[in-house]
Structures are given as C-alpha cells and as structure tokens.
Amino acid sequence: MPPKVNVVSLVSVGRHPQSGRSRRAEQDGRAVELGLKLSKKSLTVVHAGDSQEPVLRQYAGMGLDSLTVLPQAADGDALPVLVEFLKNSKAQVVLTGVRAESGESSGMLPYLLAEQLGWPLVPRVAEILTIKEGAAEVLLALPRGQRRSVIVSLPFIATVDNAAAEARQTAFGPGLRADLKVLNVESVTDDAMATWQISAAKPRPKRLKVVKAKTAADRMKAATAKPVGGGGKVMKNETAAEKAQAIFDLLLEEKVVR
Amino acid sequence: MILDWLPPTLIGVLLVLAGIGAIRRMNLWRAGQAEKVDFLAGLFAMPKRYLHDLHHVVERDKYMSRTHVATGGGFVLAMVLVVFVHLFGVKNEILAWALLAALVLMFCGALFVYKRRMNPPSRLSKGPWMRLPKSLLTFSITFFVLTLPAAGILPEGTGGWILTLVLSVLILMSLSEMLFGMTWGGPMKHAFAGALHLAFHRRPERFGGGRSTGLKPAALGEASHGVAKPTDFKWNQLLGFDACVQCGRCEAVCPAFAAGQPLNPKKLIQDMVVGFAGGTDKKYAGSAYPGVEVGNAKGAPDQIITNGLISSDTLWSCTTCRACVEECPMMIEHVDAIVDMRRFLTLEKGETPNKGAQVLENIIATDNPNGYSPASRTHWAADQNLNLMKDVKQADVLFWVSDGAFDMRSQRILRAFVKLMKAANIDVAILGDEELDSGDVARRLGDDAAFQSLAKRNLATLSKYSFKTIVTTDPHAFHCLKNEYGDFGSDALKGVEVLHHTTFLNRLVKEERLQLDTFKGGKVTYHDPCYLGRYNGEYEAPRELLASLGIDVAEMERSGYRSRCCGGGGGAPITDIPGERRIADMRMEDVVSTGAEMVAVGCQQCTAMLEGVVEPRPVVKDIAEILVSQLAEEVNS
Amino acid sequence: MSEFTPTESTLSDLLRRDPRAEWIARNRLHPLHSSVVSAGQGEVRGPSGLLRKNPHVIGFIGPNGIKRIDRANLSAAGLNGKKRAGEAKETQLPLHIVDNPDGYIMVVADMIGGRLTGHDKDILGLAHQLVGENKAAGKGSIAVVLVCFGESKETQFDLAGVDRLLHITGQEFEGFAPEARLSALMQVEAQYKPVNWLFPDSIHGGTDLACRLASRLGERPATQAWQVTASNTVSRGASGSRDISRETPRILMLMEECANAIEDTRHQVLDLAFDADAVETGDDYRLIDQGQIEVDSNAVPLAEAEFILSAGNGIHNWDQFHAVAAALRATEGASRVAVDDGFMPRSRQVGASGTWVTARVYLAVGISGAIQHMQGIGQCDKVVAINTDAGCDMVKRADLAVIEDSEAILDALLKLAQEHYLSKEQEKSDAA
Ligand SMILES: Cc1cc2nc3c(=O)[nH]c(=O)nc-3n(C[C@H](O)[C@H](O)[C@H](O)COP(=O)(O)OP(=O)(O)OC[C@H]3O[C@@H](n4cnc5c(N)ncnc54)[C@H](O)[C@@H]3O)c2cc1C
Numbered sequence A: 001m002p003p004k005v006n007v008v009s010l011v012s013v014g015r016h017p018q019s020g021r022s023r024r025a026e027q028d029g030r031a032v033e034l035g036l037k038l039s040k041k042s043l044t045v046v047h048a049g050d051s052q053e054p055v056l057r058q059y060a061g062m063g064l065d066s067l068t069v070l071p072q073a074a075d076g077d078a079l080p081v082l083v084e085f086l087k088n089s090k091a092q093v094v095l096t097g098v099r100a101e102s103g104e105s106s107g108m109l110p111y112l113l114a115e116q117l118g119w120p121l122v123p124r125v126a127e128i129l130t131i132k133e134g135a136a137e138v139l140l141a142l143p144r145g146q147r148r149s150v151i152v153s154l155p156f157i158a159t160v161d162n163a164a165a166e167a168r169q170t171a172f173g174p175g176l177r178a179d180l181k182v183l184n185v186e187s188v189t190d191d192a193m194a195t196w197q198i199s200a201a202k203p204r205p206k207r208l209k210v211v212k213a214k215t216a217a218d219r220m221k222a223a224t225a226k227p228v229g230g231g232g233k234v235m236k237n238e239t240a241a242e243k244a245q246a247i248f249d250l251l252l253e254e255k256v257v258r
Numbered sequence B: 001m002i003l004d005w006l007p008p009t010l011i012g013v014l015l016v017l018a019g020i021g022a023i024r025r026m027n028l029w030r031a032g033q034a035e036k037v038d039f040l041a042g043l044f045a046m047p048k049r050y051l052h053d054l055h056h057v058v059e060r061d062k063y064m065s066r067t068h069v070a071t072g073g074g075f076v077l078a079m080v081l082v083v084f085v086h087l088f089g090v091k092n093e094i095l096a097w098a099l100l101a102a103l104v105l106m107f108c109g110a111l112f113v114y115k116r117r118m119n120p121p122s123r124l125s126k127g128p129w130m131r132l133p134k135s136l137l138t139f140s141i142t143f144f145v146l147t148l149p150a151a152g153i154l155p156e157g158t159g160g161w162i163l164t165l166v167l168s169v170l171i172l173m174s175l176s177e178m179l180f181g182m183t184w185g186g187p188m189k190h191a192f193a194g195a196l197h198l199a200f201h202r203r204p205e206r207f208g209g210g211r212s213t214g215l216k217p218a219a220l221g222e223a224s225h226g227v228a229k230p231t232d233f234k235w236n237q238l239l240g241f242d243a244c245v246q247c248g249r250c251e252a253v254c255p256a257f258a259a260g261q262p263l264n265p266k267k268l269i270q271d272m273v274v275g276f277a278g279g280t281d282k283k284y285a286g287s288a289y290p291g292v293e294v295g296n297a298k299g300a301p302d303q304i305i306t307n308g309l310i311s312s313d314t315l316w317s318c319t320t321c322r323a324c325v326e327e328c329p330m331m332i333e334h335v336d337a338i339v340d341m342r343r344f345l346t347l348e349k350g351e352t353p354n355k356g357a358q359v360l361e362n363i364i365a366t367d368n369p370n371g372y373s374p375a376s377r378t379h380w381a382a383d384q385n386l387n388l389m390k391d392v393k394q395a396d397v398l399f400w401v402s403d404g405a406f407d408m409r410s411q412r413i414l415r416a417f418v419k420l421m422k423a424a425n426i427d428v429a430i431l432g433d434e435e436l437d438s439g440d441v442a443r444r445l446g447d448d449a450a451f452q453s454l455a456k457r458n459l460a461t462l463s464k465y466s467f468k469t470i471v472t473t474d475p476h477a478f479h480c481l482k483n484e485y486g487d488f489g490s491d492a493l494k495g496v497e498v499l500h501h502t503t504f505l506n507r508l509v510k511e512e513r514l515q516l517d518t519f520k521g522g523k524v525t526y527h528d529p530c531y532l533g534r535y536n537g538e539y540e541a542p543r544e545l546l547a548s549l550g551i552d553v554a555e556m557e558r559s560g561y562r563s564r565c566c567g568g569g570g571g572a573p574i575t576d577i578p579g580e581r582r583i584a585d586m587r588m589e590d591v592v593s594t595g596a597e598m599v600a601v602g603c604q605q606c607t608a609m610l611e612g613v614v615e616p617r618p619v620v621k622d623i624a625e626i627l628v629s630q631l632a633e634e635v636n637s
Numbered sequence C: 001m002s003e004f005t006p007t008e009s010t011l012s013d014l015l016r017r018d019p020r021a022e023w024i025a026r027n028r029l030h031p032l033h034s035s036v037v038s039a040g041q042g043e044v045r046g047p048s049g050l051l052r053k054n055p056h057v058i059g060f061i062g063p064n065g066i067k068r069i070d071r072a073n074l075s076a077a078g079l080n081g082k083k084r085a086g087e088a089k090e091t092q093l094p095l096h097i098v099d100n101p102d103g104y105i106m107v108v109a110d111m112i113g114g115r116l117t118g119h120d121k122d123i124l125g126l127a128h129q130l131v132g133e134n135k136a137a138g139k140g141s142i143a144v145v146l147v148c149f150g151e152s153k154e155t156q157f158d159l160a161g162v163d164r165l166l167h168i169t170g171q172e173f174e175g176f177a178p179e180a181r182l183s184a185l186m187q188v189e190a191q192y193k194p195v196n197w198l199f200p201d202s203i204h205g206g207t208d209l210a211c212r213l214a215s216r217l218g219e220r221p222a223t224q225a226w227q228v229t230a231s232n233t234v235s236r237g238a239s240g241s242r243d244i245s246r247e248t249p250r251i252l253m254l255m256e257e258c259a260n261a262i263e264d265t266r267h268q269v270l271d272l273a274f275d276a277d278a279v280e281t282g283d284d285y286r287l288i289d290q291g292q293i294e295v296d297s298n299a300v301p302l303a304e305a306e307f308i309l310s311a312g313n314g315i316h317n318w319d320q321f322h323a324v325a326a327a328l329r330a331t332e333g334a335s336r337v338a339v340d341d342g343f344m345p346r347s348r349q350v351g352a353s354g355t356w357v358t359a360r361v362y363l364a365v366g367i368s369g370a371i372q373h374m375q376g377i378g379q380c381d382k383v384v385a386i387n388t389d390a391g392c393d394m395v396k397r398a399d400l401a402v403i404e405d406s407e408a409i410l411d412a413l414l415k416l417a418q419e420h421y422l423s424k425e426q427e428k429s430d431a432a
C-alpha cells in the first residue's frame, strides 16, 4: 500500500432489523473498516445529519480520533452538503454502504455523488486490493461468494458490500472520547420526500403457486402433490442409490449442482 | 568469647534489611490505585480473620491446616521471642523456655511440611518452595541450640567460637529465608503480605462467614476503563496478589485449567506479581497455562498487561465460576482481577473475542444477547395467562423471566415453574416486554457500560411497581438482582426479597402448598450451578426439594461449594477459547460416574451446556421440571 | 394497435430435440450411452448378457390414447428431451399484437446466463399491467420493450411478454461494463423517450444500472418498489421496515414478485431499431473489467456459500467426505463435534458459536441437530439430512431426509456427481 491515500468513509444511522433501534449500520461499518485498512489513522469519517446522534459514538469507537459531522435536520438532504464537502476535500477514495438502513434506503446517494463529482463508481466492493499510480484494483462481490476484479481510476466512490470485512468491535471508551468536528453547513430540506406518505411496512402476500391445471391429470397431480414446506420428506426403505438420487435431484432442482 | 556479638548482629541486620524490604514492597503496592480501607479496624480484625476465616478454608485440607498452625504459629512466636532473647539479650529463663517450646512446635510442623514436599502434588509450586521446609527446619534447630544456654540447659559458651560460627552461618541461611525473604520476594512473603492482605482486604464482608460476590462497578467516562497496567489495580488488590502461597488449590479446581484452556489461576496471580514488581516469569516453578511455555512473560508496573505478560486468551478462558476464590486460603479475588482486565479489553480495545462483539452489539441494540426482537420477549407466555405488572401494578411475587424467554428449551423450565406457582395459588406477575436482559453476560464480558445501562433501566422499571418478592429461574439474573443492582442508588429493590426458584419452591413445599408425588425414576444426581451455590450459598434448597420427592441424591465427588462449573458462565461459551476438551464434557463425566440416569440442575444455562454434550448421556432437567412432573393432580371437591 | 389473434399454430406440437442425448445415443462408446438408450427404450442386458427389451417402456401413447411403437426411435425419453411444460394438448395461446405503438416501456433485464430470470419475467408482467392501465386511461397503446445486453440464450421471449426486443450486443457491453451500458441506455432514452424504465432491483446488475441511469438523468427513481400502478408506487424504505407511497416515477427498481409473469398470451418479439455502433462508447471508461475470479467452492466464505455440505459426528470416512464436497462443488461445513474432534477447522463450524449460514441448500451428514447447531442454519432455504436416526431433530427440520449410513449415501452421491460433471464436460468439449 502506498504511503498515503486520502480515504473518506460516509456513515449513516443504521436500524436494527429486530428492535428497529438506531445502531451502527452494517455496511457503513464495513466502509469504515475498509477505510481504516486503507489509510489507518488518517481516515476521515463523515456523517451528514444530527450531530447529537449517539450512534456516531459507535462508529468513533472503532478507533477514530475524530468524526466530521455536517449538521442536517431530520428531513434534510445529505447530497448537497456532501458534494460540497468532498469537492473541497482531497479525497481519493470515498466509501459508503450500498444502501442506508434508515430513511429512503434507496442506495442512490453514492451514485448521485459520483455523478455530481464526475467520479467513477464501483458498486458492491468486497475488497480493495491495491492502490497505486492513480488506480485501484478492486474486488466486487458477486452472488455465491464469487468475485470480480476491476481496475478503477482515482478518485472514485465505492459502495461496500456485506461481503467486505466485518466492522471491528466498537469500544466504549475511545468512542466516548473521540472528537466530533461539527462543521458549519446549511441544512437543505428534501422537498420531494415531504410529499410522500410513509407508513410501517405491510407484509407482502406470499405468492401462491396457482396451478393452472389444463388437464384432469394436472389437476389431480396438483391436488395430491405434497405441499412444499409442510414438513419434509423422509426416505427410509429405499435403496441407498435411490436415496442418493433423490438428494441429487433436489440439488439439481435447486440449481446448486449445475 | 570473641564471637558472641555475631548472632545478635546478624539477627539485627536481617531485621533491618527485612524492614527496608517491607517498605520497598509496600511502595510497590502503593503504586496501585487508591481505595478506601479502614486501616485500624482491619489491623485489629486481622488475627481473627487469620485464625477464623483463613483457617476455615485451610481446614478443608486437615493435614495442611495442622501443619500450618504448628509451623506458622511456632515461627511467629519464636521470632518474637528471638528478638527479646537474642537481640535485646533479655535474660529470662521463662522466655527462653517458651522460645524452646515454640521452636519445637515449629520443628514438628516443619517436619510435616518436609514430608509433604517429598512427593508434592502437581498443583504445588516447586523451586524456592522446595527449599522452604529445609529453611524452617534449619531455623528451628539453629535457634534451639542457640537458646539452650539461655534456658540454662547448657552452660554459657558451650561449643566455643566454632559452634557460634556454625550457628551464625545457619542463622544467616535460615533468617535470610524467613526475614529477608519475607519482604524481598521469597516464599515467606506470603506471611507478611498475607497478614496485611487479611487486614486490608477489598471485601471485608467476606470475613466472619459473610459473602461478597458482586463485582464492583467500573467508573465510566474516565480517560481509560478497566485495568490495562498492573498499577491500574487498586493497591489492596496488588497486595492481595502478593499474598499468594502458590498452594495451587485454585489450579486444582479450575475447570478451564482442567479443560486445557490457557488459564491457570495460580499462574495468573503470580503473573500479576511479576507485573507490579517488574521482571519475568522465569522463576515461576508451578504448572504453566496449558499450552503456553513458561519463561517468556515480561511485565512492569506501567506496561500493558496483555502486551507480553499474559495473553488475552487467558483472561477469556475464565468462566467466572469462583471455584478458585472459594478455594483460596489467602482469600485472593481472582475473578475481580480477571473481569477488571477484561473491562479494558472490551471497553478500551474493543477486543472481545469470537461472538463477543456480536453479543454485546445485540445487547445494546435489542436488550438481549441473541438479537431477538424485544417485542417477542413475552411470546412464550402467550398461553400462560400471566399477569403483566404493567396492568396489575402490584403482586406478591414478581417472576423475573430472564432471557430464557427467547429459548425454546428454557421455555420448558419457565412453563414448569409457572405451573407450580399456579398450583400453589401464588399472586404472581411478570414484567413482560418491559423486562430487559439482566446484564450478566455484558458485565462478565467486561462491558460494564452496557451492564450499568441495563441495570439502571431495569431498576427504573422495577421501581414503578410494588411487590414483596422477586423470583427467577436464572441464577445469573438472580445474582445480578440480588448482589449487583444495589450499587446503582435505586430504592426499587429495597425491602424486596430476591429468591431463586428453588428456594422459593422449597418454601412452598415446606408450607405444604404444593402436593407432590414420590419420584419413581432412576438414580438422580444434582449439579450445583456456580451462580446459585458459590455466588449465593444456596446448596440446600435444591437438595431438600429433591428429597421431598423421595429422591436420594447420588452426589458427585465435586458438589456443593466444590461443584465443577458446567462451562457456561462468564461469557465463556461466547468467547469460546479452545482447549483440549469441553468443560461440559468433564462435568457430564462427573455425572456419569455417579451412575445417575438424570442430572437435576437449577439453571437454564447449565441445562443448555449439559445438553450440549453428545448423546448417549443422562437426561438433564431443571428441578422445576422434575417437580412439575410429580405434581399431584388436584382433587377438586 | 393491439389485438389478440388466436392462431392454430402447429409450433407447440413439435418435439424439441435434445441434440446431446441424440449424440450420446449414436455414440456407443460414450460412457452414458447405455443409460441414455435404456432410459427410453427399456433395453437392458439380461443376466445372460443378451440385450432384452422391456416392453413396458417401449413406444408412446398416441393422441388417441393408443399405444404406438416408435420405430423411428424418436421418442426415447432421453432423446425427445424437455417438452414445454404442459403444452402437449394446449391450444395455441393468443398473440398480443402491438402495431405502431404510441410509446414504450423499457424493461432492462438481468438475463443471468443469457436467460430471463423469474424476476425479469415478473417485471415484464408488471410492464403489461402498466400498459393496460395506460390504455384504459386512453393514453394510447404502448409496447413493452425488453432491453438486454450480451449473449442471449432465451428462446421464449414471446411467452414472457416481450413485444419488442432491443438486444444490444458488442464487445464493450460484455461482462462488467456499467459505463458502456449506461451510454447505450442514454441513447435509447434519447431515441425513444420511454414512458417508464423498469429494472429488477437486484444484485445482478439491475439496481446498479438503474441508479446510474437515474442519476445521469437527474430523476428520482423508486427503489424496492413492490406495488405499482401507473399513478402510484409503494416501495420499501428504511431497510424494508417502511412503505413509501408516492406518485409513480418514470424510473422504477422493482422487487421480485411485484407482479405476476405473463402466462396467457404470446407476444411479437419484434426487433426494435437500435444502432449499437452509434452508442457513444467513450474511450474514457474508468472501470476496467479484469474478469471474474475463479473462487473455489471451498474457499467461499461459509456465510456466503450457496450450497454447504456439512459434516457431523456421523461421518467416519473423512477422505470420502472431502471428495464428495469437491465433486459436488459444495462448500464444507461442520458441527462443533467434528471441529472439536479435530477433523475440521474451526472456521468451518456452523452454529451458535460458529458461523450463521444462509445457504440455499444445506446438506447435513451425520448431524443430530442440536439447538445450537440449528441456530446457525435458521436462514437456509432447503435442508437435506443424511442420518441413521430417523428421530433426530435434523431429520425433523429437513425438507428431505434419508435414513441411511452416511458412507453408503456419500458413495452413491460421489458417483452421481462425477457422472454429472463428466457429461457436462463432454457436452462442452463437444460443443467446442
Ligand atoms: C454453548 C454451546 C454452543 C454450541 N455451539 C455449537 C455450534 O456452534 N455448532 C454446533 O454444531 N454445535 C454446537 N454446540 C454443540 C451441540 O450442542 C452438539 O453437541 C453438536 O452440534 C452435536 O454435533 P453432531 O450433531 O455432529 O454430533 P451428535 O450429536 O453426536 O450427532 C451425530 C449424528 O450422526 C448420526 N450418525 C451416527 N453415525 C452415523 C452414520 N454412520 N451415518 C449417518 N448418520 C450417523 C447420529 O444418528 C446423530 O444424529 C454447542 C453447544 C453448546 C453448549
């Protein structure tokens, strides 16, 4: 790793999936972790939002000496202040999560930043291998644990996938003592959002497997077939070969053997 | 006689050197943090603490207790008299005879020490400790001979200058050990540090039959948290470490040591001494941490302990079972020290191993270690018809459900207990979703911030309601509520009796509010949960309950205060430090060796740990489950 | 204009051929020759070594219900391959015709492996819903355009609801090429001004491309949309915990099952004019694809693995276990006992104190299913158990359980896997 890369990790307030409580967001935590790996103590971590947010201490507890806050009201739009901040910073690599856990969770922010800054964006990064001569070699996370190698020129924005290294534990003491640098920026309201109606998520109806039986035989089959999920099938008396075949058929059906 | 001056001079010089050593040693202790101690009361109480409390523990090993009384008592008496007779030259035959008697006593004791050292058990340290009986014998013989003239048995000047010279050499040898060694770090240090440790103990409540097992709260918001360097310990903790006699009783009972995890409580205490005194562990002559070579540890008072003195795995191997503390004749507090150091690792370094980080994160975000939805805490009780405190505001009994609420196996215990309470017509209510994790796991993992937050929020909830008794089936929550919540300045538990369900049920049975049939199954043994037994002294209620079913408990060799941990405490299953074997497997072997078909327990964690042992193995059941299956069907008139 | 024209096509009566099976049937030296031939023909070697025919599997049932012997040997099951499901006696589906559309809805498909995914098809279904609404509102007729990049192996665009096809090919769009693809979409935008852009909200590139397009166009898209009409869109927000209801934007990223796929109509699949060469494929792309990295199945992190073969205390032949895992290209997992006993590394432990896995198929061999183990597989889709104890908890949890000695089953699985992949390779080398 070259001596100095300017890395900025952007963090937001996460949401615990079970309790709904604020927490360090999964992917943002990984963005900080990756940032720490790339630039150690010189990492800049930025949050656009409420400077009083206790969750910021959880990020700071990862060993940050300080954390920069661009104060925004709850209905604020983080984009303009972040663009402004990044333009004036010497950032070469900006790391974010793929999708925020709170708010709209659209995942658009990094793309908009990239667009407005005119930087390339690498989506779903699992690892940044090297940074040299103005370019970085990056591994993208593909489904099934597969990876793709991509070279991207600096400066760039990367969204960090869940496959990236897990965020280190946050320590209470350092988090408490870290310095919060609250910058003086204007709060910009997100007007479009104000017109939306937001409610608790309704459960989505499970798609029923409607069997459009075209023949009597099909209808018969549909009526007698073992419902999926309702308890498993147990094979006892068949031969070993038959049993193995049944397993193998399932593997083929599930497309894990191709 | 030209050499008459020699023995007294030697004695005098060594006494002075011992004095200098004592001051130096005290300065080492004083490098620790301030802690309020009632010095006078402690000093006055010291002899009683020695004779009563310490000997109460030593007494468990009858051989050693008698030996120690003879040797130690003989030596202290002899030394005082030596000062009068030989240093100040007080000419008094009675004193001289008394001295002779003391020396004979000591000699006899020393012989037994010698005998024990001929073939010492592995738990005892060797090295300088092997020399000690010889020094003791030399001391008693030397001064015996030296005192004979003073007692008028031999004429003055017998033996001439040669004898005096020989005696002087022997005096030098033995007194170097006994006096100089006492304050300059030899084996006899234990007498000096031990006496002061007894006087200035951090938990004076433990003396006189008391019990003090709750951890002390960490101060939050300071420049650092927990113990990073030896000097971060309280001064009297350092003093306590110095009192260790390396008897290895702690080592012999430590489940982590037996399982081959890299922990040995004796070595840990010795390493603490290496730390605050500075140096290496090269001279340590006892058993190592399993799998870790002796001789590579270096420490200094201001050096971070986990940087070179001990590995953090050592700290995380401990199940906080307190077997070592219970067994230590010097009443040293291993668990306090271990958790103090864990606090630094968790709160400052963020290095709780394995699942630790995740569990703590869950506790913070969901108030339970497994990250379940807090709104699902009461799902288990959907069909139980239990009153919620929120609705009734008051009840005779508050049932503290604990996190077993989320676990299907533990729910069976909870339901069994509810059924028993219903059978006895108890006016009971639960907190429902208002209850939070007790904080036990967070605290043992060193996260006192999370613990204190939970404790305070739980106390705030409790203070809203009125009840006379809290009952819980979870000994860990029981311990927190009973012994640790008191430090947070809340009146919520004032005048409230906190009980474990076995105690509570035992009362009901005694009051004949539960009608139980005789148990007709096979042989049953009982496993004492650490947090019920050693932490809270409840050994009897579970046994009485079993007896009330007509069960004659087939006791394991290690039961009662010597019960072996199941491996489930102190967050050990979460940090999961590898060893050669599993603690639970060893405990199950204990069970199997009684021939029992069932092991009764009083803790959901023990149940989980013991049921985690590969089958075939005896059945594991909580006492509530056993009772419920014997509940006599009510005859309605 | 669009209308339905019921046609009596003979298309569906055609048997689809399986060239590979035919090839194997011709090649007597092929290792699978006998199985392919006998599968259909019931030809087996009898005990004496003579070739015997099983009369019950010969021939086929004719349309009038009478059994016919197939002398042309065309119907051997292995040879006539996969028929379209349930099409045997179906009447031809009506064709949905759009002529001179007034507008277009673009569906940019993931096309994993060159084929439409279920997700893609749902979105095509949704597109037609929107078309219907627009029509009802008198906004003219709209064609659903499938936009796809790279190689296509899809043969059923017509049944999936594709009115128009915009297939953009060219070296620069292959592999990971979001910048080139964005340029292409920008040109589509300029050329057709679509009514809507629909993307699958997926990790297969759909979301990425959609976000790029939206930010380039400066339009606010809806993400994680799941209930969409022409006027209103409900999408998930705050990591799935909120529903956001708003006016339907032009660019939508849609969740799976946002609508039902097309089932009852056929569509024209007319190529839409598009000049791929005219796309401004700037030379200044700043992302250079180095290609996919071969990650060995056993090097895949356990938590990410899709298919786990997991070993417990009931495994006695460890070499065999590893061989099966390799043959099946499965990621290895283990119970704590297998780890404690030193047969598997700690990093492979599944469960409460190990890794929580999310595999689609979890194949547990000789694992009893202790609660701590089960905690780790809570998120697995399908669990398969191999165990000698029919009463153990793993069997209770499993979707498919076989009660048998692990060694015997693993042995049979090993053979099946080897045969399977061998024939795959044959196929590949044949194709080459
Ligand atoms: C705190 C704690 C944490 C734990 N964490 C974990 C964890 O993370 N992961 C974990 O796995 N365990 C964990 N355990 C251990 C767990 O409780 C079980 O002990 C363990 O999972 C059992 O492993 P097993 O199923 O391989 O072995 P067993 O329970 O011995 O089961 C072996 C199975 O193999 C079958 N079998 C035997 N021979 C054959 C054969 N020839 N062919 C086919 N089947 C055969 C048997 O019928 C049986 O069902 C934990 C336990 C505790 C207490």
Ligand code: SF4
Residues within 6 Å of the ligand: B243, B244, B245, B246, B247, B248, B249, B250, B251, B265, B266, B269, B324, B327, B328, B329, B330, B331, B332
């Ligand atoms: S700590 Fe206590 S029990 Fe352990 S060796 Fe020292 S004196 Fe003995």
Ligand code: SF4
Residues within 6 Å of the ligand: B250, B253, B254, B255, B256, B257, B263, B264, B265, B317, B318, B319, B320, B321, B322, B323, B324, B325, B334, B335, B565
């Ligand atoms: S508390 Fe238990 S596990 Fe910890 S050191 Fe003492 S005996 Fe060992």
